Amino acid sequence: MAKLSDIPKQNSFEVPENYFENFAVNVQQRIQTEEKPKGKTVWLHQLKPYLSVAALFVFAFSLWYAYAQFATQEQSLVAETELSAEDYYLYALDQSSMIDYSTLETEVALEADETDPISYYLSEEMAYSSLLIEGY
Amino acid sequence: MQASKNSKKDLDKTIVELYKTDQNKAFGMLMQQYQQSLYWHIRKILISHDDTDDALQNTFVKAWKSLAKFRGDSKLYTWLYRIATNEAITLLNKNKTKITSTIDDNENLLAETLTSDEYFSGDEIQRKLQKAILTLPEKQRIVFNMKYFDEIKYQDMSEILGTSVGALKASYHHAVKKIELILSED
Structure with a gap:
């Protein structure tokens, strides 16, 4: 039977040899590697606000265009329906x-x-x- | 003790200031100051050295990228511990979903990792203590390790874990009771 107070408070875990000596270099390399692609796409980051506005305009234009198309189609349909009624009466005679x-x-x-x-x-x-x- | 506390605080301030002017020096100081303490903190959560290495690298990469935004509202020390704890828990959960499906399985997995760990030099009683710690619920285990081994103050733990001091004290108390019960069973 053992009590917690009887057990020496120690760190029993170990690390591979020279782990801490090399760790900083590994992290630095990883940071540099992750920063590189960021540099290539830096223009994208700079353009981001403009691209957002442009995307908004494209979206608004698409909505307007879709609505205009729909309205035109609806008008053609009304005209066709009117013509059809005339045709129908002519046909009925x-x-x-x-x-x-x-x-x-x-x-x-x-x-x-x-x-x-x-x-x-x-x-x-x-x-x-x-x-x-x-x-x- | 007070002098050491002040020097630690000053060192943190220096790291943050140097980050703006001399990043190489700031990076060196950050590593020198925190790589070992954060490593051991994560290692006690993940047990495996390889997982710890992954989580620690993620911690420093994230911290370094976010250091520009660090406003000093919290201490650099608690901020880094918070990132490290989150990274460790994230990796732990990833391993859970990858290999196991239940908490018991995860406990067993960590115990197995401990048994087969080539980087564990403790004797039988130390191994038994570590296995007893692994039976604790995840958060209670973290609280126990931080208090018992790292002797972190409750106030700082509260900032790191986002839990009230009262809840942390209760959690530690329950953890000690449970571990002592397990140790007394054999």
Whole structure:
């Protein structure tokens, strides 16, 4: 049985030979090695604030461009939809409806022209004899 | 004792001042002043010499790179110990995840490292003491080593470990009790 107070307070760990003598040199070499690539990229560090601002502008422009593209697309879609509605109505009118419509239009025109003398002479009801009497 | 404390404080101040004017000299002084004490502090946490070497190098590289930003709010001594402790714990956790999955396994791993360590010259009772220390929870183990072997003041330990003095005293007390219990078992 051992008490803590009975055990001599000592450092029982050891280090390899000349460890501490070489340690400082090793650390210095490591610091220099780690500092070298830093030197190569020093211009990057100097440009960092400008690059950040540029990146922000690019981001803002991208957002604006994306929005503009979206808005244009939306407008084209509305125009296309309007055109489509017109097309739809035209498509809905079948051929017979169009004929009916033109016939109706002609009839209306003829009825309206009965009072007109030229129309009267040209009408089928006018006798050829009357044309002769009148000296034609 | 007071003179030594003052000279240590002055030396720290000189290192920080020299860093701005003569970096080679500052580096030499920093190494001379701290490489051994920090080595032994880390070694007691990691046990293995190779791991200690890695953690100590990381400590000095980080400290050197950050020395320009060191404002002197804390002592250079406690600041360096804090970096060293963090580096040691980081490496310890890395080893834990690499090799083992439980705390018990990690304890065994450190005990095995101690058994096979060619750089351990202690006799049987010293080995037994070290094995008893390894049974302590990680933070309690660090507190015990810092107080028992390095005789660091609680106030400084508080700055290094970011724990209150009261909690550190309680932690040390529990650690001593546990170690004595283990030692008395055989």
